Amino acid sequence: MRRLYMLTAATAIAATTGCSVSNDFTPVAGNTGEEIFSNACIDCHEPQDGYIFDISPEKANVETLSTIISKGEMLMPAFPNIQGAELTAISEFVLAKNKPEETEVNEAAEASE
Numbered sequence: 001m002r003r004l005y006m007l008t009a010a011t012a013i014a015a016t017t018g019c020s021v022s023n024d025f026t027p028v029a030g031n032t033g034e035e036i037f038s039n040a041c042i043d044c045h046e047p048q049d050g051y052i053f054d055i056s057p058e059k060a061n062v063e064t065l066s067t068i069i070s071k072g073e074m075l076m077p078a079f080p081n082i083q084g085a086e087l088t089a090i091s092e093f094v095l096a097k098n099k100p101e102e103t104e105v106n107e108a109a110e111a112s113e
């Protein structure tokens, strides 16, 4: 019983000090990725030059992005209430707004000159 109390206290401290940040935003069923983005993400992720994200290639897929969005990552808050079709929609939106890898294309072009 005492152990359970300590565990609850530790969880409460973690929540108030912001160690584990969780955002309780809940999308309306059927929301598009763009709608979710402009409601829940735009404050921290500002669009620039036609793209919003600059994600490393190994993370740039719907499955990994879904995990990052629902579980959080370092400073990125977790969105546990974005699930199912809406989670797929926002992940696809992120992917569509990911910066194209121009540098690699340019380097390849230069190398062939």
Ligand code: HEC
Pocket: 036, 037, 040, 041, 042, 043, 044, 045, 053, 054, 055, 056, 059, 065, 068, 069, 073, 074, 075, 076, 077, 079, 090, 094
């Ligand atoms: C409170 C600010 C905040 C909000 C709100 C927020 N993010 Fe983030 N997000 C961040 C920060 C800061 C980072 C980058 C640093 C890090 O990875 O910890 C990040 C990182 C990410 C990454 C990973 C990028 C990478 O290169 O690994 C994705 C994807 C992402 N956010 C998507 C979203 C989506 C989708 C939403 C809305 C549902 C959202 N974020 C809402 C702050 C936020």
